[in-house]
Amino acid sequence: MAGLLKSLVSVSEKAAHIARLCRQEDALFHLLVAEKTGADKNERFVQDFKTLADVLIQEVIRHDVGKEFPELRDHICGEESNEFGNGLGETVAVRVCATQGDTAALLCRVLDRNREAAELLAAAVHQDVALADAELDAVALSIPAEDLAIWIDPIDSTNEYIRGCEDVAPVEGIYPSGLRSALVLIGAYDRHTGCPVLGVINEPFFRRDPLTRRWHGRYHWGVSYRGARLSSLSPPPLRPQPAVVLSRAETAAVRGALAPLCGPRLRFAAGAGYKMLCVILGLADAYVLSEGSTFAWDACAPHAILRALGGGAVALAGAVRGRREGDAAAAAGPPQLLYNRPAEGAAGAQRWANRGGLVAYAHPQHLEAVLAALAAVPGL
Numbered sequence: 001m002a003g004l005l006k007s008l009v010s011v012s013e014k015a016a017h018i019a020r021l022c023r024q025e026d027a028l029f030h031l032l033v034a035e036k037t038g039a040d041k042n043e044r045f046v047q048d049f050k051t052l053a054d055v056l057i058q059e060v061i062r063h064d065v066g067k068e069f070p071e072l073r074d075h076i077c078g079e080e081s082n083e084f085g086n087g088l089g090e091t092v093a094v095r096v097c098a099t100q101g102d103t104a105a106l107l108c109r110v111l112d113r114n115r116e117a118a119e120l121l122a123a124a125v126h127q128d129v130a131l132a133d134a135e136l137d138a139v140a141l142s143i144p145a146e147d148l149a150i151w152i153d154p155i156d157s158t159n160e161y162i163r164g165c166e167d168v169a170p171v172e173g174i175y176p177s178g179l180r181s182a183l184v185l186i187g188a189y190d191r192h193t194g195c196p197v198l199g200v201i202n203e204p205f206f207r208r209d210p211l212t213r214r215w216h217g218r219y220h221w222g223v224s225y226r227g228a229r230l231s232s233l234s235p236p237p238l239r240p241q242p243a244v245v246l247s248r249a250e251t252a253a254v255r256g257a258l259a260p261l262c263g264p265r266l267r268f269a270a271g272a273g274y275k276m277l278c279v280i281l282g283l284a285d286a287y288v289l290s291e292g293s294t295f296a297w298d299a300c301a302p303h304a305i306l307r308a309l310g311g312g313a314v315a316l317a318g319a320v321r322g323r324r325e326g327d328a329a330a331a332a333g334p335p336q337l338l339y340n341r342p343a344e345g346a347a348g349a350q351r352w353a354n355r356g357g358l359v360a361y362a363h364p365q366h367l368e369a370v371l372a373a374l375a376a377v378p379g380l
């Protein structure tokens with residue numbers, strides 16, 4: 001298990017390195033921010049390069065983890081499909097090949113013969129990551145990998161990643177937008193129960209060196225398995241008045257209902273993963289989302305860390321309904337989000353949407369207060 005945790009942290013570091021590389025290397029950065037307009041639109045490869053960054057990172061994670069843990073190989077899924085159409089009418093399945101040269105050749109086909117970009121990416125894909133983390137090495141927990149499955153969001157908050165604002169000022173420690181909210185999310189859940197077990201969040205753009213202007217990252221992890229709870233972080237302190245973080249797209253009804261509870265402590269940020277990270281770090285006490293606009297791969301990793309810290313994440317609509325109806329089961333707290341059950345009657349990505357929104361929280365008291373405040377919102 002310590003092996004799997006370390007492997008997920010290592011591959012998150014490689015993923016973060018690729019995410020930074022795409023912004024640091026001119027040959028890649030031009031592709032990342034290229035606006036495809038008019039005739040230019042169909043000339044180059046059909047999908048945007050930004051999708052390739054996402055797909056490639058997901059494939060690297062799948063490859064590296066699957067190689068070390070063959071029992072997981074068929075149970076590693078993510079947001080992206082690896083099928084790519086290039087400008088020449090070919091469909092290419094993006095994957096990590098046996099050698100760096102083969103990966104470069106394959107990427108070259110995807111990138112419409114841009115060899116420089118393909119070689120830069122292939123080198124990063126095949127580079128080993130040396131991890132020196134004594135705390136991680138000391139984790140002694142045994143969880144059979146054959147009971148687990150994995151959700152990957154290779155880059156959450158893609159819009160902020162592409163726009164790349166570097167100088168956003170934080171509000172009470174929370175960055176409302178910008179590169180800081182682009183994260184790599186890798187979550188493992190129990191294949192049989194669907195419960196989140198292990199989460200790694202990597203922040204590729206945590207700190208910028210004032211001299212080199214290069215970005216440096218950091219990572220966090222948490223494990224919650226059969227009563228055992230471990231994390232690289234400590235549980236955040238309980239605040240009497242909760243701060244709640246919302247999407248800027250959140251409804252006026254939800255904002256209004258939370259205002260009396262939070263007073264001036266209502267916050268806004270981009271990125272579903274980043275908002276959950278704010279709760280994990282104690283910058284906010286809860287994240288409320290009333291729409292089904294997040295997916296299993298957004299929530300699994302941060303949810304596992306929240307469980308490790310004594311918090312959790314529940315479906316908002318179900319929790320509010322259970323509370324209204326005086327559901328006996330709801331008295332013990334609404335059920336946690338699960339990750340192994342596709343939504344009935346849905347197709348494609350929607351099968352894995354967190355329908356009915358969610359509440360992520362650090363302390364059960366704050367979940368209760370948030371649900372009480374939202375009970376009067378029509379339509380929830």
Ligand code: 2IP
Pocket residue numbers: 079153155156157158159247248249269270271272273293294295298
């Ligand atoms: C998105 C991303 C968005 C978020 C949305 C996620 O994932 O995190 O920022 O919306 O829910 O699915 P918002 O910022 O309004 O919370 P991705 O960037 O991976 O598509």
Ligand code: CA
Pocket residue numbers: 153155156157272297298
């Ligand atoms: Ca996402």
Ligand code: CA
Pocket residue numbers: 054079153154155156157158
């Ligand atoms: Ca994504």
